[in-house]
Amino acid sequence: MERTERDATVMKALPLSKVYQLLEPGPVVLLTTVRKGRANVMTLSWHMMVEFEPPLVACVVSNRNYSFAALCATRECVIAVPAVELASKVVKVGNCSGRDVDKFAAFGLTPVPAGRVAPPLVAECFANLECRVVDARLVNRYNLFLLEVLKASTDPAQKHPKTIHHRGYGKFVVDGETIKLRSKMR
Amino acid sequence: MERTERDATVMKALPLSKVYQLLEPGPVVLLTTVRKGRANVMTLSWHMMVEFEPPLVACVVSNRNYSFAALCATRECVIAVPAVELASKVVKVGNCSGRDVDKFAAFGLTPVPAGRVAPPLVAECFANLECRVVDARLVNRYNLFLLEVLKASTDPAQKHPKTIHHRGYGKFVVDGETIKLRSKMR
Numbered sequence: 620m621e622r623t624e625r626d627a628t629v630m631k632a633l634p635l636s637k638v639y640q641l642l643e644p645g646p647v648v649l650l651t652t653v654r655k656g657r658a659n660v661m662t663l664s665w666h667m668m669v670e671f672e673p674p675l676v677a678c679v680v681s682n683r684n685y686s687f688a689a690l691c692a693t694r695e696c697v698i699a700v701p702a703v704e705l706a707s708k709v710v711k712v713g714n715c716s717g718r719d720v721d722k723f724a725a726f727g728l729t730p731v732p733a734g735r736v737a738p739p740l741v742a743e744c745f746a747n748l749e750c751r752v753v754d755a756r757l758v759n760r761y762n763l764f765l766l767e768v769l770k771a772s773t774d775p776a777q778k779h780p781k782t783i784h785h786r787g788y789g790k791f792v793v794d795g796e797t798i799k800l801r802s803k804m805r
Numbered sequence: 806m807e808r809t810e811r812d813a814t815v816m817k818a819l820p821l822s823k824v825y826q827l828l829e830p831g832p833v834v835l836l837t838t839v840r841k842g843r844a845n846v847m848t849l850s851w852h853m854m855v856e857f858e859p860p861l862v863a864c865v866v867s868n869r870n871y872s873f874a875a876l877c878a879t880r881e882c883v884i885a886v887p888a889v890e891l892a893s894k895v896v897k898v899g900n901c902s903g904r905d906v907d908k909f910a911a912f913g914l915t916p917v918p919a920g921r922v923a924p925p926l927v928a929e930c931f932a933n934l935e936c937r938v939v940d941a942r943l944v945n946r947y948n949l950f951l952l953e954v955l956k957a958s959t960d961p962a963q964k965h966p967k968t969i970h971h972r973g974y975g976k977f978v979v980d981g982e983t984i985k986l987r988s989k990m991r
Contacts, residue, residue, distance in 0.1 A: 643850050644970035645831010667853035710986040784830035789988025795981025800896040802975025
């Protein structure tokens with residue numbers, strides 16, 4: 620799924636009420652930040668939904684990660700959701716640090732200006748969530764950030780994306796079949 | 806996968822260092838509590854890992870859930886991980902409240918005494934994590950609990966369990982193929 624540059628205009632707005640449907644299944648995601656004009660991207664699996672709408676998301680970004688300081692300082696990020704076709708790039712992003720590498724350039728990921736925050740969207744991802752830090756009380760102790768999703772968009776060209784889920788040490792499970800059960804749960 | 810009673814002795818201890826491998830992929834789980842001698846169980850998808858070891862887990866249990874008061878009062882729970890064969894029971898558990906129903910009896914789930922906490926394990930689940938609340942600072946505002954996993958066990962009879970991941974309104978994606986990539990990430 621190599622892709623040339625796409626700009627944000629091809630992205631379709633996603634109602635904020637549907638954001639939880641992207642993150643609740645637990646996919647590996649990318650997280651972008653920008654600081655002093657320099658964008659960075661990391662991989663992230665430790666995230667969860669906290670509220671439906673406005674959508675709140677909790678995530679853990681280790682203070683050993685280069686992105687940690689940018690997230691603390693700017694209080695903005697983008698969560699980008701990659702489909703399985705990006706798996707090898709996702710792992711490469713996770714295997715190195717923004718201290719040493721311009722990861723967008725190194726791995727052929729395309730930063731696209733976001734609408735509400737300074738960090739870029741990732742064009743190759745099928746969904747992008749523009750976030751701002753709304754509560755940092757648990758950052759010191761647990762590296763745990765609470766984010767509000769301000770704007771969400773999806774790539775209509777990616778029809779039925781399958782996400783990847785990390786089981787540790789580079790082992791990922793890919794989405795399989797979908798089942799539908801009669802549920803009263805949202 | 807109907808199962809008659811199994812007791813905790815058939816469960817195998819899981820090293821605490823491996824707990825994150827169960828939750829990081831984002832499966833739907835069951836959460837048990839007990840209060841005044843009465844055990845209850847709910848479904849939960851809003852959870853994430855916070856630390857590897859000792860394993861810390863964050864989860865959101867709405868104050869609209871009957872389990873909320875028990876978790877606040879006793880500060881103990883068990884997170885039980887069901888395989889896809891239990892999907893219909895998992896949904897039934899989510900469709901009603903412990904206010905009205907003894908869900909263990911109603912849905913044929915078997916409570917098994919835990920080793921470190923009062924809430925029961927769920928015998929039919931392939932993994933059970935005994936947890937205690939270690940930080941309740943974000944409960945008032947976000948219903949967000951921080952748990953430490955004190956003890957973990959798995960059912961050796963369930964060899965390659967596939968988990969389910971909720972996409973909203975009773976739509977679940979089941980684990981598909983596993984891929985292995987060369988990763989430096991734990």
